[in-house]
Amino acid sequence: MIVGDSVNELFASQLVVDVSLSSNVSCLTHTRRKDIFARETIPCQDRSADDPLTLTIVRNDYLSIKAEEVRTNKSIELSWEDAINPHQIGLLILNRGAHYVEDSVFMQQFNSTMRYLHDNHPNVSIVWRNTPHGINFKESFFAPPLTNPPQIPHRYGWENFPRQNTMVYKFLAEEFPNVLHLDVAHSAVLRLDAHYDEIHYCIPGPIRVWIDLLFNAIELVDRHKSTTPSLSSNQNSTHRSSTPVNMTHKH
Numbered sequence: 001m002i003v004g005d006s007v008n009e010l011f012a013s014q015l016v017v018d019v020s021l022s023s024n025v026s027c028l029t030h031t032r033r034k035d036i037f038a039r040e041t042i043p044c045q046d047r048s049a050d051d052p053l054t055l056t057i058v059r060n061d062y063l064s065i066k067a068e069e070v071r072t073n074k075s076i077e078l079s080w081e082d083a084i085n086p087h088q089i090g091l092l093i094l095n096r097g098a099h100y101v102e103d104s105v106f107m108q109q110f111n112s113t114m115r116y117l118h119d120n121h122p123n124v125s126i127v128w129r130n131t132p133h134g135i136n137f138k139e140s141f142f143a144p145p146l147t148n149p150p151q152i153p154h155r156y157g158w159e160n161f162p163r164q165n166t167m168v169y170k171f172l173a174e175e176f177p178n179v180l181h182l183d184v185a186h187s188a189v190l191r192l193d194a195h196y197d198e199i200h201y202c203i204p205g206p207i208r209v210w211i212d213l214l215f216n217a218i219e220l221v222d223r224h225k226s227t228t229p230s231l232s233s234n235q236n237s238t239h240r241s242s243t244p245v246n247m248t249h250k251h
Contacts, residue, residue, distance in 0.1 A: 001056040001087070003063060003080045004095035008129065010200060011093070012057040014207045015214070019055075039078045041087065056087055061099040063113045075099050084121055091218070092117070092124055093182075097131030097164055098199060100157025106164055107171065114176055126179045127217050128172065129210070130165040132188035133158040134199040146190040153198075161185070180217045184210045 002012040041056045058080035070077040083089065096110070117124065133152050152159045165185055172179050187209060194205035201207050
């Protein structure tokens with residue numbers, strides 16, 4: 001299950017394409033809709049296994065745990081937690097951050113979501129994707145990849161994204177070290193090309209690298225699943241780590 005903002009919906013679109021190119025797995029085509037008001041389940045079939053696969057995609061910009069959907073002119077929050085058990089979800093890929101709120105609110109909401117999952121879905125593995133900031137789109141659509149991070153435009157709170165990414169990373173290290181941390185921001189901000197607006201990417205494009213990181217992350221989940229809980233606080237974990245498992249693209 002992939003839950004998060006509209007960029008995570010793009011992540012899901014690229015994932016369906018990549019999985020469908022596999023020799024063993026086929027999925028129904030997922031077409032990204034312009035409104036991105038998504039809550040849908042895409043059936044897939046692994047021809048080397050008997051059990052069917054499903055990819056569930058839910059738009060929730062704040063990862064809020066809500067029974068009813070909330071739509072405003074600034075954000076969308078669709079219910080998602082209620083689908084974990086019925087669909088037998090074993091892996092959650094989560095993100096929030098592109099819809100900026102101040103640090104104290106951000107961390108209070110993030111802490112609330114993570115502890116809810118810990119208490120109610122302790123056997124679900126978690127991958128956390130961090131958040132790249134936006135770019136000056138009109139100035140750089142055909143630009144080659146950078147070698148150094150660009151100056152961050154001071155709008156929509158983008159200048160705060162690196163700090164909040166670090167806050168989340170440290171929080172996971174202290175409280176939920178078994179959550180896999182997918183660091184896409186450091187490489188993504190170097191790609192000023194392949195955008196169709198200031199914060200959304202073309203498909204295919206830079207998100208293809210994120211899928212490579214995800215596949216490596218899933219291998220780590222499978223490797224440790226039999227011996228360590230997938231989402232554990234420091235008080236209950238049988239596995240101790242000073243940092244969460246971190247997947248970073250080396251550029």
